[in-house]
Amino acid sequence: MKKVISLILMGCGGVGRQLLQHIVSCRPLHAKQGIHLRVVGVSDSKSFVVAPDVSTMELADNSLLQLCRIKSDGSSLHTLAASGQVEVFTDSESTKKIIDVAALLGKSTGLALVDCSASSETIPLLTQAVDLGCCIVMANKKPLTSTMEDYDKLISHPRHIRHESTVGAGLPVISSLHRILSSGDPVCRIIGSLSGTLGYVMSEVEDGKPISEVVRSAKTLGYTEPDPRDDLSGMDVARKALILARLLGWRINLDDIKIECLYPKEMAPGVMSVEEFLGTGLLLLDKDIKERVSKASLSGNVLRYVCVIEASRCEVGIQELAKDSPLGRLRGSDNVLEIYSRCYNDQPLVIQGAGAGNDTTAAGVLADIIDIQDLFP
Amino acid sequence: MKKVISLILMGCGGVGRQLLQHIVSCRPLHAKQGIHLRVVGVSDSKSFVVAPDVSTMELADNSLLQLCRIKSDGSSLHTLAASGQVEVFTDSESTKKIIDVAALLGKSTGLALVDCSASSETIPLLTQAVDLGCCIVMANKKPLTSTMEDYDKLISHPRHIRHESTVGAGLPVISSLHRILSSGDPVCRIIGSLSGTLGYVMSEVEDGKPISEVVRSAKTLGYTEPDPRDDLSGMDVARKALILARLLGWRINLDDIKIECLYPKEMAPGVMSVEEFLGTGLLLLDKDIKERVSKASLSGNVLRYVCVIEASRCEVGIQELAKDSPLGRLRGSDNVLEIYSRCYNDQPLVIQGAGAGNDTTAAGVLADIIDIQDLFP
Structure with missing residues (x-):
């Protein structure tokens, strides 16, 4: 029986791009473990690239790798729209669309929002997504170091959140502390x-x-x-x-x-x-x-x-x-x-x-994503 | 919503007894996390002490603590039968009863078999329990170091098995290796x-x-x-x-x-x-x-x-x-x-x-039990 973990990546700087590359290169390994990581959307600070119908479609590996190249070159995610395989939303439309996807998938097939940005701007999105039944995986330290109100909201379903890479990159610090506690x-x-x-x-x-x-x-x-x-x-x-x-x-x-x-x-x-x-x-x-x-x-x-x-x-x-x-x-x-x-x-x-480096940080995020698999149907 | 994790402890030497004590003393902590550990039975090499009706009853904390005292004194688990609150089975009856409980709970409310013994004799029981949908948590090294056939059987549902305390006691060795891999x-x-x-x-x-x-x-x-x-x-x-x-x-x-x-x-x-x-x-x-x-x-x-x-x-x-x-x-x-x-x-x-000691080893086992909570309904 295959476990399908749907996810949206927020932030495609060094860590986010490395994560996408890890996801693509780990396909054979994860297939052997009966897991499929289904990336339905990727956002940066301006735009959101999404599969045309997230219930039935995902972003293809070639789109993910092309997206990495585009971002490395410093180009806009809009470039991807030309392929016709994806939809691209911008600014406030982008946030609205992410919430739509979260509402659609959160309580049905499940959805993980993966925050690899370094921004406080993801906080309202993340807190809404928690209410919509989504899981949250973070390398971004800002959401957890904002107000206690935001923090309480984010951890209101403690099993739905992972954030190993916020401290010591991929080092097993958070997971080990959780075990001890x-x-x-x-x-x-x-x-x-x-x-x-x-x-x-x-x-x-x-x-x-x-x-x-x-x-x-x-x-x-x-x-x-x-x-x-x-x-x-x-x-x-x-x-x-x-x-x-x-x-x-x-x-x-x-x-x-x-x-x-x-x-x-x-x-x-x-x-x-x-x-x-x-x-x-x-x-x-x-x-x-x-x-x-x-x-x-x-x-x-x-x-x-x-x-x-x-x-x-x-x-x-x-x-x-x-x-x-x-x-x-x-x-x-x-x-x-x-x-x-x-x-x-x-x-x-x-x-x-x-305790630093894109490779190690992204590996920590990927381990977190695999770790929440039991929450997906 | 409360998460109920039913379990049977096998082996009540130093580690097993320490685990029971940890479970009892962690009640307030786990209640705060919405988790209840429901111990339905405890076995040693000779006997199996079990709640009269495992679907509706568990071993009460006072029975668990009394059981620890009895074993510390070197007495037989049969002593517990006098209370009338539990049933005690012996020898082959004991194994048969454990399998009955595994068959009853494994695919309904879920059941974890927790092996804190140091014996190879638990292997047939554990492999059968895997087929019955049970989770396995081990401090016992013997089952995982037996034949490849036994090993393959035990890990046939990789998410259903945890064994942190088989290496380095409670040190986060196995969990960290899993994350890396x-x-x-x-x-x-x-x-x-x-x-x-x-x-x-x-x-x-x-x-x-x-x-x-x-x-x-x-x-x-x-x-x-x-x-x-x-x-x-x-x-x-x-x-x-x-x-x-x-x-x-x-x-x-x-x-x-x-x-x-x-x-x-x-x-x-x-x-x-x-x-x-x-x-x-x-x-x-x-x-x-x-x-x-x-x-x-x-x-x-x-x-x-x-x-x-x-x-x-x-x-x-x-x-x-x-x-x-x-x-x-x-x-x-x-x-x-x-x-x-x-x-x-x-x-x-x-x-x-x-990397040794009953306290640390039992803490590793308990962290493993908490870690499989998402597999329980």
């Missing part, structure tokens, strides 16, 4: 390095390199966002910390988290251009970081940019940690998470590995 | 230290202690089986390696695995008593291990008892590993597993933590 093993402390970029930066400054030089080479290597301050602000790590804390049942918001920003407000994006920041701003950070590294080193410690969730404390920032701890030993861009609970008290449960 | 990320190498006992022994001999002394103190600390040769033979690790290899799709049996036994056949259980082995046998192992430890140390390496699965090789035994690797750094009784795949190639995905 559902077995009644209370988690009392989480500490982790959840930014590949900041992991790389902190392990390089440990070797005595000035942070200005390290950030510039990280940017050259493609490890940072186009504006490296998006990494250095700690906001991305704070969103991940919030997702973990809420998973533990904490009813907090982003502004309840103490966040250490690695640059002063005089160098904020509104005040200073990226070029200025990279050219002159960064140099002003060297002395302080160098001093902190040296001071830590005197006690046999190293600096790591971590998230800590314990007791009533949820914060992200630089911490001095023993060189000889899983976090202290971390080198390069790997992520690591230590979970302490009743079962893992003396020694934590440690999960470590690549 | 289902996302089409091919695993090319697994290396791990999967015996808390041998992990402890190898890290202690690294410090220069004779293995004879280390094994004796491990026994005193309760880290070993009553006959420590059950650990030193490597058979337990080999079973775990076989489970992992078969998960990767390898069609091999236990005797295809190269197993390094840490004592010579002249000291085997049939030839030498436990007392003799602990008294004089063990002393004869000291010289060789001491020499191997020294030799490894000259190259900056340490010895670890590991399982390796890669290319066409599946073996368990002592390996010389870099002191500065996740496995080399391992101390004490933690388990660690490194998984290499397309997504985790330069650096592996590492999962580390307590």
